[in-house]
Every structure is written in C-alpha cells, then in structure tokens.
Amino acid sequence: MNFNLTQIPDRTKKPRNHGLTMVMDKGLSLEEAKNFLSVASPHVDILKLGFGTSFVTPNLRQKIELYQSADIPVYFGGTLFEAFLIRNQFDDFVNVIKDYGIKHIEVSDGSITIPHAEKCGYIEKLSKIATVLSEVGSKDAEHIIPPYKWIELMNAELSAGATYVIAEARESGNVGIYRGTGEVREGLVQEILTKIPSEKIIWEAPQKAQQLYFLELIGCNVNLGNLAPHEVISLEAMRIGLRGDTFHLFLDKA
Amino acid sequence: MNFNLTQIPDRTKKPRNHGLTMVMDKGLSLEEAKNFLSVASPHVDILKLGFGTSFVTPNLRQKIELYQSADIPVYFGGTLFEAFLIRNQFDDFVNVIKDYGIKHIEVSDGSITIPHAEKCGYIEKLSKIATVLSEVGSKDAEHIIPPYKWIELMNAELSAGATYVIAEARESGNVGIYRGTGEVREGLVQEILTKIPSEKIIWEAPQKAQQLYFLELIGCNVNLGNLAPHEVISLEAMRIGLRGDTFHLFLDKA
Amino acid sequence: MNFNLTQIPDRTKKPRNHGLTMVMDKGLSLEEAKNFLSVASPHVDILKLGFGTSFVTPNLRQKIELYQSADIPVYFGGTLFEAFLIRNQFDDFVNVIKDYGIKHIEVSDGSITIPHAEKCGYIEKLSKIATVLSEVGSKDAEHIIPPYKWIELMNAELSAGATYVIAEARESGNVGIYRGTGEVREGLVQEILTKIPSEKIIWEAPQKAQQLYFLELIGCNVNLGNLAPHEVISLEAMRIGLRGDTFHLFLDKA
Numbered sequence: 174m175n176f177n178l179t180q181i182p183d184r185t186k187k188p189r190n191h192g193l194t195m196v197m198d199k200g201l202s203l204e205e206a207k208n209f210l211s212v213a214s215p216h217v218d219i220l221k222l223g224f225g226t227s228f229v230t231p232n233l234r235q236k237i238e239l240y241q242s243a244d245i246p247v248y249f250g251g252t253l254f255e256a257f258l259i260r261n262q263f264d265d266f267v268n269v270i271k272d273y274g275i276k277h278i279e280v281s282d283g284s285i286t287i288p289h290a291e292k293c294g295y296i297e298k299l300s301k302i303a304t305v306l307s308e309v310g311s312k313d314a315e316h317i318i319p320p321y322k323w324i325e326l327m328n329a330e331l332s333a334g335a336t337y338v339i340a341e342a343r344e345s346g347n348v349g350i351y352r353g354t355g356e357v358r359e360g361l362v363q364e365i366l367t368k369i370p371s372e373k374i375i376w377e378a379p380q381k382a383q384q385l386y387f388l389e390l391i392g393c394n395v396n397l398g399n400l401a402p403h404e405v406i407s408l409e410a411m412r413i414g415l416r417g418d419t420f421h422l423f424l425d426k427a
Numbered sequence: 428m429n430f431n432l433t434q435i436p437d438r439t440k441k442p443r444n445h446g447l448t449m450v451m452d453k454g455l456s457l458e459e460a461k462n463f464l465s466v467a468s469p470h471v472d473i474l475k476l477g478f479g480t481s482f483v484t485p486n487l488r489q490k491i492e493l494y495q496s497a498d499i500p501v502y503f504g505g506t507l508f509e510a511f512l513i514r515n516q517f518d519d520f521v522n523v524i525k526d527y528g529i530k531h532i533e534v535s536d537g538s539i540t541i542p543h544a545e546k547c548g549y550i551e552k553l554s555k556i557a558t559v560l561s562e563v564g565s566k567d568a569e570h571i572i573p574p575y576k577w578i579e580l581m582n583a584e585l586s587a588g589a590t591y592v593i594a595e596a597r598e599s600g601n602v603g604i605y606r607g608t609g610e611v612r613e614g615l616v617q618e619i620l621t622k623i624p625s626e627k628i629i630w631e632a633p634q635k636a637q638q639l640y641f642l643e644l645i646g647c648n649v650n651l652g653n654l655a656p657h658e659v660i661s662l663e664a665m666r667i668g669l670r671g672d673t674f675h676l677f678l679d680k681a
Numbered sequence: 682m683n684f685n686l687t688q689i690p691d692r693t694k695k696p697r698n699h700g701l702t703m704v705m706d707k708g709l710s711l712e713e714a715k716n717f718l719s720v721a722s723p724h725v726d727i728l729k730l731g732f733g734t735s736f737v738t739p740n741l742r743q744k745i746e747l748y749q750s751a752d753i754p755v756y757f758g759g760t761l762f763e764a765f766l767i768r769n770q771f772d773d774f775v776n777v778i779k780d781y782g783i784k785h786i787e788v789s790d791g792s793i794t795i796p797h798a799e800k801c802g803y804i805e806k807l808s809k810i811a812t813v814l815s816e817v818g819s820k821d822a823e824h825i826i827p828p829y830k831w832i833e834l835m836n837a838e839l840s841a842g843a844t845y846v847i848a849e850a851r852e853s854g855n856v857g858i859y860r861g862t863g864e865v866r867e868g869l870v871q872e873i874l875t876k877i878p879s880e881k882i883i884w885e886a887p888q889k890a891q892q893l894y895f896l897e898l899i900g901c902n903v904n905l906g907n908l909a910p911h912e913v914i915s916l917e918a919m920r921i922g923l924r925g926d927t928f929h930l931f932l933d934k935a
Contacts (some may be wrong), residue, residue, distance in 0.1 A: 177773060207712075228664060484720060
C-alpha cells in the first residue's frame with residue numbers, strides 16, 4: 174500500500190483461499206487486459222470469461238495465457254458449460270478445457286434443468302481434472318429456490334468436489350440471491366451462512382450496494398464475484414474502509 | 428469461432444447488408460479505438476461518431492482513417508448534420524464530409540423540425556455522394572409519432588434514397604421506439620414491420636433488454652445500433668444464443 | 682475545434698479559472714490514463730484520485746507525474762483526507778502531500794463530523810502549502826443541511842482560504858445537492874447562487890441530467906465535477922450545444 178494508515182483491516186494476500194475477488198471479462202482486447210492487469214493484478218484472484226464470450230473473442234488463447242502468466246486462473250462462464258451440455262457435447266467441452274490449458278471449471282445449471290445428482294456427477298468428474306466452482310441459483314427470476322434447498326444444493330456440490338460454490342446473480346445482479354430490483358434477499362443469505370462456511374461461497378455482487386452488504390455482514394475478506402474489471406480498485410478501497418460507504422466499518426469504536 | 432458447437436444460428440458475414448451491428452463512439456482515443464478494433468472488428472459493420480463529439484475530438488482525421496482502413500464505414504451522428512443545417516451551413520457540411528473522406532451520412536430531424544419533403548430532398552441530394560442512413564423519430568419524449576406516420580416517413584425516406592432507416596432511441600434508449608422507462612413500444616415496432624422490411628431498419632437498442640426484444644422478434648440477424656464499443660462481444664454472444672437471456676432461443680425444439 | 686460552426690458559445694480556455702471540468706479517476710492504469718489524456722487533455726482542468734483509491738493503486742507516483750506533466754493538477758479525494766484525520770494522522774497526510782508533489786488538496790467532512798471552525802482551520806493551514814478545494818455537504822443521505830447553512834459554510838470556507846468550494850454528490854450523484862433519485866434540489870442550488878459566485882463552486886454532477894440542469898442554469902462555462910474519464914468528450918460537446926439535450930440552448934432566438 175502506498176501510505177501508512179493505522180486501522181486498516183488485514184486483507185488476505187495472494188494466493189488467497191478466501192477474500193477472493195472474481196472478475197468478469199466479457200470481451201476485453203489483449204491490450205485492455207494488459208492494462209487491467211498492470212493496475213489490478215494484486216487484487217484479482219480469479220477471472221471468468223463471461224457467459225459465451227469466449228466463443229466469439231479473437232485471440233482467446235493469448236488472453237488465457239496472459240491471465241495465467243499473471244498467476245490468475247481463468248475459467249469459462251457456466252453458460253458455456255451448459256451450452257455444450259445441452260447439445261450433448263460434454264466430451265467436446267472437456268477437450269476444449271484441455272486444449273486451452275484451463276485449470277478451473279464452472280459447473281452451473283442457471284439456464285438448463287438437470288437432476289441434481291447428475292450435476293454433482295459432473296462436479297465429481299471434472300474435479301479430477303480441474304478446480305471446480307459450482308454455481309447455485311437460476312437465471313430465471315421466476316424460479317425461486319427456498320433457503321433450505323440452497324443449503325442442500327451447496328452442501329451436496331461441495332461434497333461432490335466443488336472447491337467453491339458461487340451464488341448466482343447474473344452480470345446485472347438481479348436474480349438468485351437478489352430481487353429484481355437488485356436488493357439482497359437478506360433472509361436467504363443469512364440462513365445459508367448458518368450452514369455453509371462463508372469462505373467456501375463466492376457471492377456474485379456486481380452492484381456497489383450489494384458489495385457493501387456483504388462487507389458489512391462478513392467483513393473485508395468476503396469472496397465477491399462478477400466485478401467489472403474497472404471496478405476492482407474501487408472495491409479494494411471499499412474493502413478496507415477507504416470509501417465513504419465503509420469509512421466507519423473497520424475503525425476502532427473507542 | 429473458437430470451438431465447435433452445434434445449433435449455432437447462421438450469422439451473416441461481413442460485408443453484411445443485414446445483421447448489422449452499429450456502434451457509437453463518443454470519444455475514444457486513437458489507442459482505445461485500436462484496442463476496440465483488435466477484438467471487435469469482425470462484429471462491427473458501421474461506426475457512428477456520436478452526436479457532436481467529432482467537433483471536439485482531437486485526431487479526428489486519424490480516427491476516421493483507422494476505422495475505414497478496417498473496412499468499417501464511419502458517419503457523423505445526425506445531431507451534427509442538424510447543427511450545420513439549423514445554422515444555414517449545409518454546404519459547409521458537405522465540404523466537411525468530402526474533406527474527411529466520409530462515405531456514409533446520417534440525415535435526421537431529431538432536434539429540429541423541417542418539412543418532410545425538405546428532409547427527403549436532403550436524402551436525395553446526399554445519396555448521390557454517399558450512402559445515406561436516415562433517422563426517424565424525435566429526441567423529444569413529448570413528441571409522439573403514431574405508427575402509420577412512422578411507416579409513411581420510413582417509406583418516403585427509403586424512396587428518396589436512404590439505404591437504411593434508423594429508428595431513434597438516443598444513446599440512453601428512452602425515446603422514439605421506447606418509452607421513458609426504456610420499455611419497447613411493441614405495438615409500434617410490430618406495426619412498422621408489417622410494412623417495412625426489417626433488413627432496411629437499424630433499431631437503436633443500447634440496453635440489453637431492448638436487444639433481447641429484437642433478437643426474439645426478428646432473429647439473430649436483426650440490425651442493431653447505438654451499441655457501446657465494449658458491449659459488442661457480449662452482443663455477439665447473445666445474438667447466437669450464448670448468453671443466459673437467449674440460451675434457448677435458437678435451440679431445436681425436440 | 683475541427684470544423685467551422687457559427688453560434689458556438691465561448692468556452693474559457695486552459696488554464697481556466699471557471700468553466701472547469703473536474704474528472705474522477707478511480708483506478709485507471711498508466712496506459713489508460715495516457716489514452717485518456719491523448720483525447721481529453723484540453724478539456725480536463727483538474728483531476729481527483731477518487732476516495733481512497735490512491736492508497737491501493739500501483740504506480741501512483743508515475744500517475745500523478747503523468748497528469749501533472751500534462752498541466753492537470755491532481756488531488757486526493759476528500760475521503761482520504763478524512764481517513765488520515767480520524768486516525769489522528771494529519772501530519773502524515775501533509776507529508777504524503779509533500780512527498781508526492783501534490784499542489785491541490787481537498788478538505789471535506791463528508792464522512793466525519795468536525796466543528797466547522799476546526800475544518801476552516803485545516804483549510805487555512807493547508808492553503809499555505811497548496812490550492813485548497815473544500816467540499817460542503819454530507820455523504821449521509823439522512824443528514825440534510827438547510828440552504829442558509831450551505832451558504833454560511835461555503836462563505837466561511839472561501840474566507841478561510843479555499844479557492845473553490847465543491848458541492849457534494851458522491852460518485853453516484855445521489856446525496857448533497859441531489860435527492861436519492863439523482864434529482865437536483867433546485868431550490869437549494871438557486872438559493873446558494875444568490876450569495877456565492879458560481880465561478881467559485883464546482884458542482885459534482887456525474888449524471889447527464891444533472892450536467893444539463895447546470896448548463897441550462899449557469900451556462901456553458903459552469904464548473905462541473907466527478908466526471909468519468911470517458912464522459913469528458915461527451916460533456917464538452919454538450920457544453921457547446923452539440924448534443925440533443927442542449928441543441929437549442931445557445932442558438933440565437935431569431
């Protein structure tokens with residue numbers, strides 16, 4: 174950090190196993206990705222190539238290598254996994270993963286419906302070749318999952334081999350753990366936390382008010398996801414109490 | 428495309444005469460424009476220098492050449508045309524067009540009121556020196572044009588020599604074919620489509636929900652405009668069913 | 682400017698003492714800052730490193746030098762000043778300012794409560810080593826300051842040595858001189874202007890509708906702040922009537 178300030182909360186350091194910031198790249202050019210890394214690299218733990226953007230992005234191989242050479246693991250958005258699956262191309266998916274030297278995989282069912290045992294089967298199988306992040310929650314705003322079910326799903330997926338479970342929000346932050354307005358389903362989140370360790374959950378939280386909620390609830394080292402690349406420095410300042418919203422959060426109450 | 432996936436709808440290829448993506452540059456630097464092209468070039472068909480930004484942007488000549496050398500035609504936002512016109516500087520406008528080697532022109536009346544025959548006169552005259560895109564719809568939210576009138580205006584402008592008609596939305600997507608909330612005036616759009624071929628219309632659709640509406644209504648090769656540069660890759664993924672919103676749109680119904 | 686257009690209002694030229702555009706950088710990389718300057722430099726008068734982002738941004742020294750070498754003064758967001766102050770590290774703050782060669786300082790009390798005489802004491806002291814911009818208004822939406830009090834505070838701070846007073850809005854534009862919806866508190870603004878010269882006030886106005894309000898009220902050379910870097914060219918076009926919103930604002934009424 175650039176200056177000496179007292180009462181700055183302890184952030185975990187890379188490689189972190191919690192306190193993660195997961196960023197969504199939805200089509201940066203190579204040069205933009207380099208610029209992004211030059212300023213944000215110490216604060217980015219994992220990078221998602223959002224939904225199916227990796228299918229249409231030129232220079233995909235170079236971009237993956239660029240991130241990996243900065244020690245930032247890359248994975249394809251779960252929508253791509255689902256796109257292969259619904260086309261009966263699971264083996265092709267595995268080959269793509271291997272071909273691109275990808276070491277992290279998201280297993281999700283946000284757009285498709287599969288029996289949960291089958292989803293856990295994919296988690297188990299893929300966890301043998303990569304670190305698996307599994308996502309819980311539907312992209313369909315009409316499809317409400319009750320809290321006890323979120324807990325059951327998360328537990329089963331962690332047992333099946335997922336290293337983290339991701340709580341769904343979409344890029345816009347208006348489904349899954351949020352209402353259509355972006356407001357946090359607080360009861361849901363708090364009930365989940367009675368049963369699942371917060372270190373194992375990555376909360377998709379693209380909006381500032383959502384990030385603030387989790388910083389207040391869990392602390393500066395909460396795992397947050399779906400950050401836009403240009404928001405990473407702002408989030409890092411906010412995590413340690415150097416933004417108006419969190420200014421008093423970590424100060425000694427004297 | 429980077430992988431083999433079945434059931435990907437057929438996108439038209441450049442140079443496209445429909446399936447267009449029109450992007451609004453409202454002040455990119457040369458370097459940013461290069462970065463943008465390096466990732467989005469295959470997916471950008473035409474580029475608008477938004478409203479009067481070309482008046483204040485440094486390196487304008489180089490930027491126009493940069494886009495043109497990537498085979499992407501450039502035009503000035505209609506507001507600039509109107510700014511010359513209201514100052515009785517139409518001839519100056521033509522000279523600027525020639526001086527900068529511009530081959531595409533937008534003729535609009537979003538901020539000014541001119542008799543429609545006069546507007547069509549400009550379209551006719553300018554279509555002799557360039558490809559004309561004419562824009563229908565007012566930037567004034569209070570000025571509601573009934574559907575039959577949209578159709579009359581569009582037909583007359585195409586007859587006068589416009590290659591495409593653009594349906595107005597502004598950069599923010601809240602006038603013209605949209606309500607103040609950004610919601611599509613669906614009845615209007617559907618009535619227009621009974622009389623004007625969709626291939627001839629570029630729908631300004633800066634918001635994701637607006638893009639989705641047109642993809643569902645018209646298909647993956649709908650002409651869409653006013654895209655922000657960094658949204659082009661996302662849109663392309665969405666066009667072919669690789670984003671949650673359009674995931675099921677192009678899959679075989681078995 | 683790139684073309685000849687009549688009836689373009691007279692913008693002040695750099696170095697301006699009013700007509701200022703103040704930009705908030707909340708974590709640009711060096712390369713991004715260079716790109717930004719290459720297009721926006723003539724239109725940027727002062728640059729704020731937003732809230733505590735300067736604490737976590739790598740290459741801070743080089744970035745400050747980069748802006749300063751383009752004759753754009755840099756200052757730390759007031760939240761950083763307050764973060765030092767609440768930790769009883771005022772002297773450390775002064776040393777940081779000197780160490781980084783900073784010549785502009787924001788003195789604010791948006792997140793902390795200090796007696797106003799004490800705030801004015803800091804303004805007086807710091808104005809001996811730098812140009813002081815002092816900010817009036819709380820980041821706390823519940824904390825409403827009545828108009829006469831805004832005027833008292835602004836007058837006292839200008840008398841204490843502030844070169845400009847900044848009217849608080851946060852990055853999001855929803856506190857201070859705005860309602861939670863972003864709507865301008867028009868009565869407040871107009872009452873302030875009966876007593877404080879508009880040349881001495883920088884209005885934080887991150888939203889387009891807010892910029893428009895001040896352009897209509899005060900004219901093209903109003904001081905505006907908290908602009909996002911990529912909005913500077915758009916704002917400049919809007920300032921001189923080359924955007925739909927301001928198209929008629931500066932035209933001769935014949």
